[in-house]
Amino acid sequence: MQETTINHARLAEIDLNLLVALDAISSCGSVTKAAGKLRINQSSLSHQLGRLRELFGDELFVRNGAGMSPTPRGAVIAKTASEILRHIDRDLLNVIAFSPSETTRVFKLGIPDYLESVLVPPLARFCLGAAPHARLELHSLEHQKATDMLDRGEIDVAVGNVSEGGVVHKRKVLFDDNYVCLHSLALLEKVRSITFETYFELPHVAVDLKERACRLVDDTLEQKKLGRKIVVSTPHAHALPELLESLAAIATVPRLFGRSAAKAHGLAVSPLPFQVAPFQISVVWHASSHMDPGMIWFRGAIADVARSLP
Structure with a gap:
């Protein structure tokens, strides 16, 4: 479907305040009540209604007892105007004036x-x-x-x-952030500390992520012609705690994740026994x-x- 081109010159002739006046009269059913809602005097609103009638070539609203009822064309125009104003209020003004307590974004x-x-x-x-x-x-x-x-x-x-x-x-x-060794408390009963030697002697659980930060340790070891004895690799970091609880193994993880996992699952954290650049x-x-x-x-x-x- 071909997109309709906006006639900016024609739209520039329309005062947005006229649509506000139209919507107020439609919702209130009375020029007097609509003027009170808009906080303007009745003569000003009557003048705006006159401009609307001239613009659309229709009476738009006719007297019905004490109030006013829309003409058939006025009802269609009022409905469209109301939808336009709702879009402006919801989508445009909410962007200009953001309120965290009210936003539904x-x-x-x-x-x-x-x-x-x-x-x-x-x-x-x-x-x-x-x-x-x-x-x-x-x-x-x-x-x-x-x-x-x-x-x-x-x-x-x-x-x-x-x-x-x-x-x-x-x-x-x-x-x-940098790296630490994450392991069970029971592991320290077998090895007193995670030294350079024990790091390479112990089995490892590796987080096999494509996230670059998780590759820095292996890249550093590869440059030194060293490698870990990986017995389990997983793409899911949240699987590490249960694996480490059941295995006498260690995992090399970012410090913040290691501290959080240790606190939540009763594990232990030890310093990494060699230098790796922080990230x-x-x-x-x-x-x-x-x-x-x-x-x-x-x-x-x-x-x-x-x-x-x-």
């Missing part, structure tokens, strides 16, 4: 599996308290696909180890939403929650 967040368990619970609590009618929609994120997902509008914001992006992308660093966790968004008040609020909420993480 859906905020689409792209986030990798391991960060979801750390960042999302406090973020969801914050959003539920500040924006109870909004919805937080989560999308699985791989760092190399983050900007494509933003470009396609699949997500509003990406959080992760995302550093690259084009001129149409904005980025803000949230925090630096940055950033929030990334498309430039088209940079000045959107709702997105500014949402990005601010993410940053506030990130600052509160232990």
Whole structure:
């Protein structure tokens, strides 16, 4: 279907206030009541009704006892005007004046599996308290696909180890993270500490994610001609705690995830016995939403929650 071209010159002749007046008269059924609703005097509203009649070539409303009833054409025009004003009120003015407590927006967040368990619970609590009618929609994120997902509008914001992006992308660093060893408390009964030697002697459970941050350890070891003895690999970070509870093995994980999993599942965290460069966790968004008040609020909420993480 061919899209109808907008006649901007003709629309420029219409005063939006006339549509407001038309809708008020239609909903009140009286010029007097409509004038009170609009907080203007009756003569001003009568003048606007005269302009409307001239514009549309129809009486629009006729007297019916103490009130006014729409003509057949007036009823059609009033219905259309009401729909236009509702769209302006809901879709345009809500963008200009964003209210977290009233918004019903859906905020689409792209986030990798391991960060979801750390960042999302406090973020969801914050959003539920500040924006109870909004919805937080989560999308699985791989760092190399983050900007494509933003470009396609699949997500509003990406959080992760995302550093690259084009001129149409904005980025803000949230925090630096590094690595720790996650394991059961019982493991320390077999080895007193995770030393360089025991790290390579012990079996490993690996999180086989495409997220770049989770590849840094193996990339570092590969450069040193070293490798881990991996007995289980999983694409799901949330599967690690139960695996480690049942195996005398260790997992090398980002520090924030390790601390969170240890606290929630009664596991232990030990320092990594060799140096790996830290990595940055950033929030990334498309430039088209940079000045959107709702997105500014949402990005601010993410940053506030990130600052509160232990």
